Amino acid sequence: MKFSGKNVLVTGSSRGIGADIAKVLAGYGLKVWVNYRSGAEAADKVKEDIEAAGGKAAVIGFDVSDEAAFVDALKLIKESDGGLSYLVNNAGITNDKLALRMKMEDFNSVISANLNSCFIGCREAMKMMRKSKFGSVVNIASIIGETGNAGQTNYAASKGGVIAMTKSFALESATSGIRYNTVTPGFISTEMTEILADEIKEGINAKIPMARMGTGKEIAEATAFLLSDHSSYITGETLKVNGGMNMA
Numbered sequence: 157m158k159f160s161g162k163n164v165l166v167t168g169s170s171r172g173i174g175a176d177i178a179k180v181l182a183g184y185g186l187k188v189w190v191n192y193r194s195g196a197e198a199a200d201k202v203k204e205d206i207e208a209a210g211g212k213a214a215v216i217g218f219d220v221s222d223e224a225a226f227v228d229a230l231k232l233i234k235e236s237d238g239g240l241s242y243l244v245n246n247a248g249i250t251n252d253k254l255a256l257r258m259k260m261e262d263f264n265s266v267i268s269a270n271l272n273s274c275f276i277g278c279r280e281a282m283k284m285m286r287k288s289k290f291g292s293v294v295n296i297a298s299i300i301g302e303t304g305n306a307g308q309t310n311y312a313a314s315k316g317g318v319i320a321m322t323k324s325f326a327l328e329s330a331t332s333g334i335r336y337n338t339v340t341p342g343f344i345s346t347e348m349t350e351i352l353a354d355e356i357k358e359g360i361n362a363k364i365p366m367a368r369m370g371t372g373k374e375i376a377e378a379t380a381f382l383l384s385d386h387s388s389y390i391t392g393e394t395l396k397v398n399g400g401m402n403m404a
Contacts, residue, residue, distance in 0.1 A: 157184050157380055158386060159186055159385060160241075160385055163237045163242070165229075165230075165233060166178045167191045167245055167247035170191070170195050171347070173344060174247070177380075178190050179202065179205060180377060182206040182209070183209065184380060187212040188211070189215075189233055190215045191216050191217070192215070193218070199215045199217065214236070220273035221276075230284060240291070242292050242293070243278075244295075245295045246296040247269070249270065250311050251310060254306070255309045266313075270311070270315065271317045277293075278293055278295070282332070285334045286329070286332040286333075288333075289332060290334070292383045293325070293334070294337050294338070295336070295339075296339050296379070297319050297340045298311070299398050299402050301314070301319050301340060302319070302404075319338050322338045322392065327392065337382040337387070337395065339378050339394075341398065342399055342402070343364065343370065343399075349369060364398075366400055368399065370397060378395055
């Protein structure tokens with residue numbers, strides 16, 4: 157896959173899908189900034205894995221929902237690399253409860269971590285990228301942001317907001333040579349899903365036309381495509397990676 161840019165920041169990339177995205181992008185020759193909020197050892201391990209495979213990586217710790225910290229992190233990246241070519245807003249949390257039992261702090265915590273942080277990253281990336289008239293941003297949302305889900309009103313709102321917000325950023329930045337797109341994963345096999353009972357996994361797979369969960373690498377490759385030169389005429393789009401669960 158071809159990339160004209162040189163580096164990428166992947167938020168929330170010390171584990172899970174974010175770590176897979178970091179490793180895949182490093183494999184395509186990009187210098188990857190591995191972000192973590194807690195768990196520095198896990199981030200260091202991702203960096204070690206990337207370097208062991210011949211790639212380039214750096215670790216940068218900050219809370220994506222902290223505006224000042226996000227801004228300072230991008231300044232550090234610019235000082236180190238001269239700018240930022242690509243951004244993947246992947247960091248996020250869940251705090252599941254039925255809506256009737258959900259307190260405002262439960263709702264707002266997820267909005268802050270998932271939606272507000274994505275806005276900060278998109279806005280600050282635009283400021284930096286418009287100077288070079290080049291850049292690509294991929295926001296990792298979720299199938300839940302498209303379909304909703306019982307017990308996840310806050311998560312659905314945050315990810316649905318990411319999808320809509322991405323389109324607005326795409327419209328505002330198109331003439332500056334910056335592209336914004338979204339990937340919406342379906343059910344993905346992670347450390348969290350691995351511990352589920354077999355009958356629960358079977359129930360999930362029964363709802364998926366392809367009859368299996370996706371992998372982090374499949375999300376990573378879709379993300380890489382949207383960042384790369386191969387999608388140079390694609391902006392404001394949502395790429396569904398869900399095994400056929402939501403085709404609308």
